[in-house]
Amino acid sequence: MSKPQKLHLSTRLNGEDVEFLCEARQSLLEVLRDELGHTGTKEGCATGDCGACSVILDDRVVCSCLVLAAEVEGREITTVEGLADGDHLHPLQRKFLEHAALQCGVCTPGFLVAARALLDRNPDPTEREVRYHLAGNLCRCTGYDKIIRAVLDAAAEMRST
Amino acid sequence: MHELQYSSPTSVDEALEMLGESSRDPRVLAGGTDLLIQLRSGARHARLLVDVKRIPEMNVLHADARTGLRLGGAVPCALVGEHPAARELYPGLVEAAELIGSTQIQNRATVAGNLCNGSPAADTTPALLALDATCTIAGPSRRREIAASELVTAPGRTVLAANDLLVEIRVAAPARGSADAYQRLIPRSEMDIAVVGVGASVTVDADGTCTAARIALGAVGPRAFLAEDAAASLVGTKVDEAALVEAGRLASEAAQPISDKRGTAEYRREVAGVLTRRVVAEAARRGRERI
Numbered sequence: 001m002s003k004p005q006k007l008h009l010s011t012r013l014n015g016e017d018v019e020f021l022c023e024a025r026q027s028l029l030e031v032l033r034d035e036l037g038h039t040g041t042k043e044g045c046a047t048g049d050c051g052a053c054s055v056i057l058d059d060r061v062v063c064s065c066l067v068l069a070a071e072v073e074g075r076e077i078t079t080v081e082g083l084a085d086g087d088h089l090h091p092l093q094r095k096f097l098e099h100a101a102l103q104c105g106v107c108t109p110g111f112l113v114a115a116r117a118l119l120d121r122n123p124d125p126t127e128r129e130v131r132y133h134l135a136g137n138l139c140r141c142t143g144y145d146k147i148i149r150a151v152l153d154a155a156a157e158m159r160s161t
Numbered sequence: 162m163h164e165l166q167y168s169s170p171t172s173v174d175e176a177l178e179m180l181g182e183s184s185r186d187p188r189v190l191a192g193g194t195d196l197l198i199q200l201r202s203g204a205r206h207a208r209l210l211v212d213v214k215r216i217p218e219m220n221v222l223h224a225d226a227r228t229g230l231r232l233g234g235a236v237p238c239a240l241v242g243e244h245p246a247a248r249e250l251y252p253g254l255v256e257a258a259e260l261i262g263s264t265q266i267q268n269r270a271t272v273a274g275n276l277c278n279g280s281p282a283a284d285t286t287p288a289l290l291a292l293d294a295t296c297t298i299a300g301p302s303r304r305r306e307i308a309a310s311e312l313v314t315a316p317g318r319t320v321l322a323a324n325d326l327l328v329e330i331r332v333a334a335p336a337r338g339s340a341d342a343y344q345r346l347i348p349r350s351e352m353d354i355a356v357v358g359v360g361a362s363v364t365v366d367a368d369g370t371c372t373a374a375r376i377a378l379g380a381v382g383p384r385a386f387l388a389e390d391a392a393a394s395l396v397g398t399k400v401d402e403a404a405l406v407e408a409g410r411l412a413s414e415a416a417q418p419i420s421d422k423r424g425t426a427e428y429r430r431e432v433a434g435v436l437t438r439r440v441v442a443e444a445a446r447r448g449r450e451r452i
Contacts, residue, residue: 004164004165005165005166005167007167023165024165024166024167024210025165027197046201047198048194048198048262048263048265048266049352051263051265054265057268060239060268061264061265061268062265062268062269063265063266063269065197066193066194066197066198066265066266066269067193067269068167068190068193068197068210068212070167070169070212071167071169071212071214073169114264114265117264118264132264132351133264134264135263135264135351135352136262136263136264136265136266136352137263
């Protein structure tokens, strides 16, 4: 059997240039966690249903379990590690804490990243828009209301500053 | 997936060359939202993935009222929904594209992939059939056009050979008084697979009389198909209540559903009629605004 093809890729991850080696079969999620040590992004279902592995790829939120690492050459990736500015949490992160919008926390990085992608495009979403945009992120603990409130509150704060 | 290889050609010719290497068991990768899951589960096999997203020709998205729609094989559903002219001219196709999965999925999943995956419940397929869309297929020796209605042959199966590539989907500009619509039934408000999906395109004249109609049914047969008798029954009517009821009855009759966890055959047959009435009424309403 032939040796697995090793691909050399260059990409931008949370504003920094990174290079890595991967196999064609590896998902972006696997490489982020296991090769690049960015374990903030979580694996939930691995079939694109739960959104726990959400990352922003060139301004669009995607499930990193359904992206091959081989596809990201020259592209820009933002993970939950890229949200805070040093020690200063992103407003979404602060509001999630204030509203207790998390319990076990496995879904939280995906919600934060997906919410950030929404607010980048639409700084003043309605509750309905937030709910639809986050329909691909599943949370089995909170019942969603606190998450929706946290996102709306963060959006309001970001608009006023 | 262990011996998988990846390539990202930048032209259709280069892609076709790779797809022609049959000993490497090649397969086209567009959005990957179906394919990657199928490869991991063993439902489909490949040893070479040919990623078509870096081919400029397959990223074409153009719509205008004179030349119609050109939709490249690698264009994700989200871009279709964000395209102002596509929204304006093909509201039914946009309705279908925006129903597929979550924001995350819509940012990756393509309309062409939705068609080629061959699910009987694919949302954009009835919408494409209603619009009489054609597919430009590039093969090893030549390009050919086939009707979207002929592409899927059975669940998960298409007429495409391993070295064929769906480069582009084309739809004619809507005629005066013509418009489309798509609706599906799912048991909840988002994120599910159609129990029944119905797409329709209806053309009305200045008197409001229907001059042409196409109705396509999804998830009520092994593949999406045109309900021709139901569509023909609308022609010459004012698309009034009686005409809607008759078209719905004929659509229910044309449905060949199975019973599964999403619904019984009887339920699906009934819903096919209800959705046909609603979708035809909506397409006709939109058509009247285009007189």
